[in-house]
Structure formats: structure tokens, C-alpha cells
Amino acid sequence: MSTALSTFESSLDRLEVGWTRTTPDGFEDALASAIDPPAVGVPLGIDGVSLDGTAVETPPTPRLLREANTGVTRAGKAIARYGTLVVDSDPAGTEPVSLYPPTHVAVVRESDVLPDVESASDHLGVRFADGGSSVFATGVSSTGDMGALVEGVHGPKHVHVLILEER
């Protein structure tokens, strides 16, 4: 197992973000366990896995954004050191689907786990040059503004990561 991957998993543990390691064969079962229906998603764009035939509804609509309990998206990259998901915006709606529902389930390929922020610069540079946008999302949304730490504000209260092993 790569160092980055094990660092990523311990970072997620520290953030109290759940994670499941899975394979393309086990993906549908892992997904089914991770989501709290109703769920909305965007196509993952990863060979060998798909949301078709799962309980995740596509394409996203405003109603689904408001009413779904779970949003399922891909994370283009992940940053091991902080347990960060790099959520790449796209016309399908990865950005709002990762943000609106109270639970976000992110699928990240094992090979997309990078060691640190610095190593994500190339990925971002290419995207920005092309007019693209990305978000570093780390853990769950939170605030201290009401006098105590509260999780789940404008963004998700729960995050679960499906780490996809590739053969």
C-alpha cells in the first residue's frame, strides 16, 4: 500500500470522516452501504464503475438538491496530509451535489491520492488554465459563530469516502 494512501486514511480517521476501500466489483455494495437515501449524484467518469442501476438518482434537479439526504460525486484528487478531497467543478453539477445534501459521498481513485497541497498544484494549474474550478473540501462543514462548535451548516454534516482500488 502506498504511503500516501495510508496517510490519507489516517487523516480521514482524524477528521472522523468515514471511508471504505473497495474495488470496481465491490463498488455497488460499498456505495449502497454509504448512502442514506434519497440520494442524488453526477456521473463519476471513472472506468469500471457507474451510478447506473444504483439507488442514486441522476441527473440532479433543484428539488433533489433540496430534498436528497446524500450527494454522490467523484473527487478528482485527494490530499493525503489533510484528508482533503479535491472536488472539481463541472457542468454536470459536481460542485452543488457535493455541497447541498447533508451527506456527501465522494469516490476517489487510489491513484488520485496525492501526498500534499504542493503536489496538487499541477492538477489545479491545468484546470484553471482551462477555465476550470476546484474546491479543497476537508471534513464537514462547521461553525463556531453561535457560541459552540456545530457541524453541518451550509455544507454537509457527514462525509464518506469510497477509495477505489484499481487492478
Added chain:
Amino acid sequence: MSAERRRKAEKIRHLLETEGDAVHENITHMNAERYDAIERFDDFEALREEARAIKEDAIADLPALVEQVRESVEANGGHLYVADDAADANRYITDVADSKDADTLVKSKSMTSEEIEMNDALEAAGVDVWETDLGEFVLQVADEGPSHLIGPSLHRSREDVADLFNEVFDPEEPFETAEELTAFARDYLGEKIHAADMGMTGANFVLADSGTITLVTNEGNARKTAVTPDTHVAVTGVEKILPSVEELQPFVELISKTATGQDISQYVSMFTPPVDSPTIDFENPDDPLGSGDGEREFHLVLIDNGRLDMREDDQLKETLYCIRCGACANSCGNFQHVGGHAFGGETYTGGIATGWEAGLRGEEAADEFNDLCTGCSRCVNACPVKIDIPWINTVVRDRLNGDATPSEFEFLVEGLTPDAEDSVDLQKRLFGNFGTLAELGSKTAPLSNWTAKLGPVRSLMDEYLGVSRERDLPQFQRETLVEWFESRRPRAPNADATRKVLLYPDAYTNYVLVERGKAAVRVLEALGAHVELASPIESGRAPLSQGMIDTASEQADAVAADLEPYLEAGFDVAVIEPSDLAAFRREYEYLLPEAAHDRLAENSYDVMEYVYGLLENGADGSTLAAPEEPVAYHSHCQQRTLGVEAYTEAVLEDHGFDVVTSDVECCGMAGSFGYKSEYYELSMDVGEDLYEQFADEDDRTLVASGTSCTEQMGDLFGRDVTHPVELLDPGP
């Protein structure tokens, strides 16, 4: 106390009573997290250097970078507007709202929009504005200003917010918990976001080569604000531009750690607008996202409002490197107790506020709170871009001094200042010339000490000089350290020794706390060094803290001239008072030619640092006094900034002392600060933290490195306080 000072004291007292506890509790928590986050981050110092260098270059290249941003934003299909001032910015933004027939706008937190009072301008143009950051929302509901750069409602406790929301929103079940309040605000603001015609954010950073803006939040409100409405306006200061994503990385790593003590913030959004995320039309809930006919529109408003002039101001320029993390405020002893409603201007708060308010609104805008910076320098190591914040405060104070009108009680402090600074406020001239005063006091002791204790004299001092009558005044000694040193036979017993050290005494050591000077001489000699005593010329620390830079420069020149022949002859310089060492190492950079500063900075040592060095190099510690009692040691704020307090602790522990140390930022006395009538209560309130740390240490000798700390601890504990070098004193 004069009317002006009384008004100031009353305002501070009111804030201590109403907001002080919440501010103190919240900041204490944030600081603990911050220290931990930095402790576990090995790259902190290297990244600070890198971030500093990036900002220096970016501000130097700013005009070119603005043009590059224009090209990038326009190439992406967005609009860039560079606004000269607040009115210009507001005109542009209301025009955009008008062109979209916007009735409502949702906003993510933006200090720049507070600076230009954008909400008022939009409301006047008929647009309803909703703050979506929960802290800002609380302020909006309460109709008050921010008290902290990153925690705008930090001065409010959960109970305060619950009372406010129960009164304004009148819920069926009254709100009690933070969870209930958060859930309510989220749902309430969620509806506003869904319905909004426009979204407005700030921008923490703007990348010139791609037109990407970076937004750092924990709640996720900036993301929703930016991508939900079809029209997005980002408002930010022109100084936020970085060249490219390569330069962004250090800032992403630093900002969360120095701001909230998080390894990284929950959401670092890097949007290249107009973003490619689909539009969201909540009025047609079952159509797929993006199927409405909405098109995304983006405007970036870069605000000058005085910033380009600041760039030309050698002293204020560094302010533009600020990334608004608030670490300077959090590391400030005074801010920790009184918060940003006392320690800040219209918009910006804390240590860096002086630079911002002076640069954006003129120096007078900083007058009200500038003196709350005591120059303790604890913010210096906290700043992620290494801004010398105390120096900016000193410079602005100096400029404000120049504008003061001469007083009718001029005669009281006549002859205390060079002509260049003879219009400076009497109180400042008094404290800025402590050396002259001490010399006079010593010559006339004990009469001077006796006179100074008389009630009518103290009343006059309070009324006209602003010297608090609650404070004991220094007791001047008739025999000075210099006189004692000159009278010894032999005057320098180790004259042949190879290790030669020049002991630098400040006025306090020479005229008041003479014993610590004698102890320093005897300790250094017991360790085999040839000791000479420098002339007791003031280092300039006292006038610097009053913003009297001309006077400080003259003193620095005199000190340098006095020390020069000794440095030439291979002497090291040992300094008793930590604030003088800080002057030699830090502020003299601004006061002396570079070569003279470098040489002095490299060859001066804290006296206990020097003792440590002698012992490490083989000197015999058994010649020093044996430890008797356990000690409670409070090092000095400037000593800690320099990182030399560890030597004192190491020497004492190695020598067998049982030591406990304090970790508060500052004792609260801070030179003359605690003597000033208008600040006495705040000074004692800050001192309370130190008191609590040692409250259970009754059996320990109180030990402090600095004179101010010695005086403050004397008042707080009602016990004698010793300098660490006195603990080692082998005696006559």
C-alpha cells in the same frame, strides 16, 4: 484624569464589562488551537519566508498584475472593474444590481465590502442584502460592527445570540443551544440563497494568470453564494493578487493555521468564474440543473481606496502583505481582554488595524486605538507574512504626535524632548524621556521619592500628565549603578581575562533597580569575565513606545557611539533589560545604518543568555549562589519574541532551581502603558491572566526579567519580585 482620558477609560471599562469575557474565552480557545497547529507543522518558518517573499514581489509588480487579471477575467467571459474608492465601487456594484433588476443579494463574508459600506449602498438602491456567514448574520441582526477580522461576532456568547434571536425572530420554542441557533440560521439563510438574484463574495486571493479567485471558509456559505445565483460579484482589495497557483500553496497552508488553528480550512474554493457549474433554478424544481435559460455572469471589483498610495509609503507598505488571518489580534494581550470594538477602527481590528485604517482613511482614523498597541511584539512571530506590526504602530503614532497641539502645561516637561518633537502630548513626552526624569529623580532622592508620594502631587500628575494614581512610582536610588561600579577597588577584577563583556544598563537599572545591575556584574565576574559598564544612555525604548522616533534615533546614535569602541576591542554586550535587547536586535534596524545595526545585533546578548554561554563554554557555575527557594518565573514579551527566554530557564534549571514558568503573552504593564490613567484598569485586567497562573505558587520566589513585569507583579501579588540574575548573585 482629563476629560478625554476619562472618556477613553470609561469606554474601555464598559467593553471589559460587556464583551471582555466572551472575547477572552473565544480567543483563548483559538490561540490554543493555533499554537498546536503550528507546533505540528514543520514547514511553518520556511513557508512564512516564502509567503513574505511572494507578497513583496506581488506588491512590487501590482500594476502589471492588475492588467494580467483584467486579461484573464475578460478572456474567461467575466468583467473586471478597478474602483478608485468606496463611492466608485458602490456605484459600479449598484449598477450591476440595477442591470439585473436584482431585488435580493446574498453575501459571503467580506471585510472589503464592510470597508466600503456596500450593504448600505445596496439597501439604498432598493436591494435586500443578506449575510450568509453566521457570524456576519448575527451582526446584521444586531445591527453592529465586526469586532474581529475572522470572527466578526466573537464578542458575543451563545447566550447573547440566543437572547438576540429570540427577541428578533420570536420562535415558538425559544432558542437555547448552539445547534438550534445554527439550524435556524442555516434554514433561514438557505431560503434567502435559493431566492437571491445575485451572489456576492470577497476573495482571499486572486490568481493573475488564470483569473481564479480563492475563498476560504468553514461553513460552505461562500460556495453556495458563488454558485447558486446566476450573477456573482466578487469584491476585494487590489492587494490580494498572486501571480499563479504556484504561489497560492504557501498561503493555503498558512492561513487556516494562523487564523483558526486548523490544519486546513474546511473549504478552499478556487473558482475561475464564470464557473462551469450548472445554473440552479429553484423555481423549476424538477428540471435538471442548468436547463433554465440562465447564463452565468461574473464581475470582479478590485478596490484601491488608498492601497496604491500605501504601496508608495515605505512604512505602511507592509500592511498590504496582510492576509487578514487575525493572528496579530489573537496574540495581543490587550486585544484578548477588550476585543476589536476598542482595538480597531471602522472595519479592521487588532494590531494590523492601525496600518489598514491609517492607509485607507488617514492617520487620524487610527488615533482612537493606536495606543493600545504596547509594542510587546508578540504578534511579530504570529504573522504568517512576517509584517513588523509594532513598527507600523510606532510609525503611525509618530505621525499622529506631529499633529498634536502644544499644551498650556508645557512647562511641566520642558526640556524633555528635542525641538523636532516639542509638540508631542505631555504624557508621551514624560514617559518618552524616562532617562532624563530618572537622572533628576536620583540626584534629588530621597526628596523626589517623598514628593512624588504626596496626594496633591499625584492628583496633578493624574490630571495633567495622565499618570495613574493607583500605581506606585519608581523609587530612585541616591547611589547609581555607575557610581557603585566606579567606586569599586579593583574596579574590574578580571581585567586580564580573555572573555570581555560590556554590561549595558538602562536607566531603571542605573537609578532604580540598582541591585540587579550589581548582581549582573558580580555573576559575570564570578564566571571569569572581564566586565566593563556601558554609559547609562537610554536605548530609545521609552520614546519609541510613545512614537517619538526622532528622540529614539538620537538615543540609538548615542548608544551606538558609546558601544562602538568596545565592539571594536572585541567586547560582547550583555543587556539586562529585555526590551533594550529587542531595540538593539529589532528596532535599531530602522534607526541605525545597516552595518552598525548588524554588528550590535550580532554581538548583544540577554544577560542570562550570556551567562548560559559562559557556563556552556566551561565557566565554573559553583562560584554562583546555590539555589534556595523554588521560583515562579515570568519571562518578558519581547524576550520571548526574540526566543531568548529559554536561556534563563535552562540556566536556572541546570543550576538546580525548581522552576515554573508563565505562558501569558504579556504582563499587561508594558512599559509606561500600565502607568497611564486611561489604561490602568485594562492593564490590571490583562495582568489577571498572569496572576492566575501563579496564584497557587505562594511558596515560590517571584522572578521576572523585565522592569515592567517586576512592577506589575509587585502590584498583582503584593510581593517582592527578583531578576533571575539576582538568584545567582554570589554577593559582594
